[in-house]
Amino acid sequence: MVLPRPFLKWAGGKQQLLPALLEAVPAAYGRYLEPFIGGGALFFALAQRPLVHSAVLGDANAELVTTYQVVRGDLGRLVRRLRRLERAYLGNDADGRAAFYYEMRALSPRDPLGIAARFIFLNKTCYNGLYRVNSRGLFNVPHGRYRAPRIVDEEVLGAASRALAPAEIACRDFEATSAEAGAGDFVYFDPPFHPLSVTSSFTQYTSASFGWADQERLRACIDGLTARGVHVLLSDSPHPRIVELYEDGGYELRRVPARRAINSKGGGRGAIDELLVSNAPLLEGRRGISRRASRPRPPRPRLDSGAGAAPATEAPRRPSGPPR
Numbered sequence: 001m002v003l004p005r006p007f008l009k010w011a012g013g014k015q016q017l018l019p020a021l022l023e024a025v026p027a028a029y030g031r032y033l034e035p036f037i038g039g040g041a042l043f044f045a046l047a048q049r050p051l052v053h054s055a056v057l058g059d060a061n062a063e064l065v066t067t068y069q070v071v072r073g074d075l076g077r078l079v080r081r082l083r084r085l086e087r088a089y090l091g092n093d094a095d096g097r098a099a100f101y102y103e104m105r106a107l108s109p110r111d112p113l114g115i116a117a118r119f120i121f122l123n124k125t126c127y128n129g130l131y132r133v134n135s136r137g138l139f140n141v142p143h144g145r146y147r148a149p150r151i152v153d154e155e156v157l158g159a160a161s162r163a164l165a166p167a168e169i170a171c172r173d174f175e176a177t178s179a180e181a182g183a184g185d186f187v188y189f190d191p192p193f194h195p196l197s198v199t200s201s202f203t204q205y206t207s208a209s210f211g212w213a214d215q216e217r218l219r220a221c222i223d224g225l226t227a228r229g230v231h232v233l234l235s236d237s238p239h240p241r242i243v244e245l246y247e248d249g250g251y252e253l254r255r256v257p258a259r260r261a262i263n264s265k266g267g268g269r270g271a272i273d274e275l276l277v278s279n280a281p282l283l284e285g286r287r288g289i290s291r292r293a294s295r296p297r298p299p300r301p302r303l304d305s306g307a308g309a310a311p312a313t314e315a316p317r318r319p320s321g322p323p324r
């Protein structure tokens with residue numbers, strides 16, 4: 001049987017970073033919460049273990065969330081709909097496939113099944129699996145021109161559906177998902193990557209971009225969770241401003257190498273570090289204080305491999321595929 005894994009390609013997906021993330025997951029926790037679910041790399045990896053009893057997932061992308069809900073609750077009809085789309089698309093020559101893609105892209109289905117089928121179809125056939133919308137919130141990624149894209153993989157969708165069965169998933173801002181966490185729960189945050197340079201500003205998963213005020217809101221939210229005894233792990237850009245945001249709060253900061261899966265040029269997919277921030281020392285400090293008043297203060301934040309240094313300029317992550 002296929003193990004649960006992401007059923008979508010997702011910009012900023014954390015498949016490459018999984019070993020480092022899994023190492024940073026607490027040994028025991030109550031519920032698992034992921035407020036920026038995207039492709040859900042860590043959620044699906046954890047669903048392979050008996051550790052996840054129940055999960056609360058969220059994302060601000062309404063079509064993405066509807067797609068998860070349909071994969072969880074209406075898989076049979078979704079697979080049949082995708083099979084029909086796959087047959088119709090692959091039965092065309094190259095020009096016919098492009099025309100079919102742009103027709104699908106122009107549709108705005110209202111029913112959940114139609115939204116999910118279109119979303120998965122576009123994800124598998126668009127340029128590089130990117131999700132990008134214009135200022136009116138309309139998906140605007142060009143056609144991908146793959147020779148034989150796998151539009152429906154029933155086994156992967158089935159495994160994802162089973163993994164999602166005990167999960168609650170809603171379209172909402174990260175603060176609303178985090179508000180559900182209680183002492184002993186574990187929240188993993190993977191917000192849109194704070195751009196390392198002005199030319200690498202791919203953060204447009206929704207019509208509202210994730211700006212500096214949102215990064216500050218996230219830090220305040222993580223402080224609140226820490227005060228409530230919730231385990232927190234954050235993966236973010238190693239940009240000096242992000243490092244500065246967390247470095248004197250007692251958090252543990254670690255810089256880990258990660259390969260970007262989606263970039264503007266295939267050849268430019270190099271190593272770009274990712275910053276991991278954990279509140280483990282602070283929770284340990286809180287437990288210690290309640291057990292032994294004389295416990296030493298939590299250690300100062302540790303930042304491996306010099307994250308304070310200015311990072312190398314990243315290549316633009318916008319698609320450079322065929323313009324429409």
Ligand SMILES: C[S@@+](CC[C@H](N)C(=O)[O-])C[C@H]1O[C@@H](n2cnc3c(N)ncnc32)[C@H](O)[C@@H]1O
Binds near residue numbers: 010
């Ligand atoms: C880097 S991606 C997450 C990738 C995911 N960890 C994975 O493995 O595929 C960031 C996600 O945050 C979502 N997002 C952006 N702004 C948000 C907000 N204010 N609240 C919740 N989700 C948001 C985007 O739609 C996107 O799916």
